[in-house]
Amino acid sequence: MTISVKKVSLQRTTRDQIFLPAILEGLLTTARHFFKNTFTPGHGDVETIRYGEPGVDVKDYYPERFRGVHRLMHREDGSVRCVACMCCSTVCPARCIYIEAEDRRDDAEKAPRSFVIDELKCVVCGFCVEACPCDAIRMDTREHWIPTETRAEAVLGKVELMSRGEQSVAVQGGLGASYREQAPKADPRFTHDPR
Ligand code: SF4
Ligand code: SF4
Missing domain, CATH: 1.20.5 (Single alpha-helices involved in coiled-coils or other helix-helix interfaces)
Incomplete structure (x- = not known):
C-alpha cells in the first residue's frame, strides 16, 4: 500500500x-x-497583587475558597483521619499523591503509613479534596506555596501535612465522629447483606 x-x-x-x-x-x-x-x-488600573513571600502578610487578600497548601486532618485522638482509600491519589490528574497503606491497630480501617504530596507537580485543582470521603485532606490553609530552591523542599510528607491539620468535626461515614458506637447496623446502609 x-x-x-x-x-x-x-x-x-x-x-x-x-x-x-x-x-x-x-x-x-x-x-x-x-x-x-x-x-x-x-x-492606574493595572491589576496586581503582592506575591506571598515569607514575612509578607497577603493572606487577607486571598478569597475564602482559595486553595492553599494541603493539610491532613486529625481524629479526636490526634491520629490521622485518612483511611488510605486512595480516592485522592486516583483522581489526582497530576499523579502527585503517593500513599502507602497500613492497618490501624485500634480499628478495622486502614491508615496511611506514608502520605506524600509533591507540591511542585500539583496543579491546584482541588480534586483530591472533593474526592475524599471523610474530610481527611483539605486545602484551606490559606498558605500560598512559596518558591523553593530544591524539589525535595516541595515534597511534603505525612508529618508536615498533619502539622497543618487540626481535628475535623465533619461527619465521618455520615453518622458522626463516634459512628462506630452509634449502632451502625441500625443504619439502612449497613443492613444490606451481600451474601
Ligand atoms: S489539588 Fe489536584 S493536582 Fe493537586 S494534589 Fe490535589 S488532585 Fe492532585
Ligand atoms: S486523604 Fe481522603 S481520599 Fe485520600 S486516601 Fe485519605 S481518606 Fe482517601
Whole structure:
C-alpha cells in the first residue's frame, strides 16, 4: 500500500515572515505597561497583587475558597483521619499523591503509613479534596506555596501535612465522629447483606 503525504503550505504574508513588526508590537506593549506602571500614581488600573513571600502578610487578600497548601486532618485522638482509600491519589490528574497503606491497630480501617504530596507537580485543582470521603485532606490553609530552591523542599510528607491539620468535626461515614458506637447496623446502609 502506498502512503501519500499531503503537503499544506502555511499562508504567511511577507509581514509575518520578517517577524519585525510583531517584535516591535510586543516591545511597544511592554514599554506602554512599563511607563504606565512606573509613572501613574496608584498604578492606574493595572491589576496586581503582592506575591506571598515569607514575612509578607497577603493572606487577607486571598478569597475564602482559595486553595492553599494541603493539610491532613486529625481524629479526636490526634491520629490521622485518612483511611488510605486512595480516592485522592486516583483522581489526582497530576499523579502527585503517593500513599502507602497500613492497618490501624485500634480499628478495622486502614491508615496511611506514608502520605506524600509533591507540591511542585500539583496543579491546584482541588480534586483530591472533593474526592475524599471523610474530610481527611483539605486545602484551606490559606498558605500560598512559596518558591523553593530544591524539589525535595516541595515534597511534603505525612508529618508536615498533619502539622497543618487540626481535628475535623465533619461527619465521618455520615453518622458522626463516634459512628462506630452509634449502632451502625441500625443504619439502612449497613443492613444490606451481600451474601
Ligand atoms: S489539588 Fe489536584 S493536582 Fe493537586 S494534589 Fe490535589 S488532585 Fe492532585
Ligand atoms: S486523604 Fe481522603 S481520599 Fe485520600 S486516601 Fe485519605 S481518606 Fe482517601
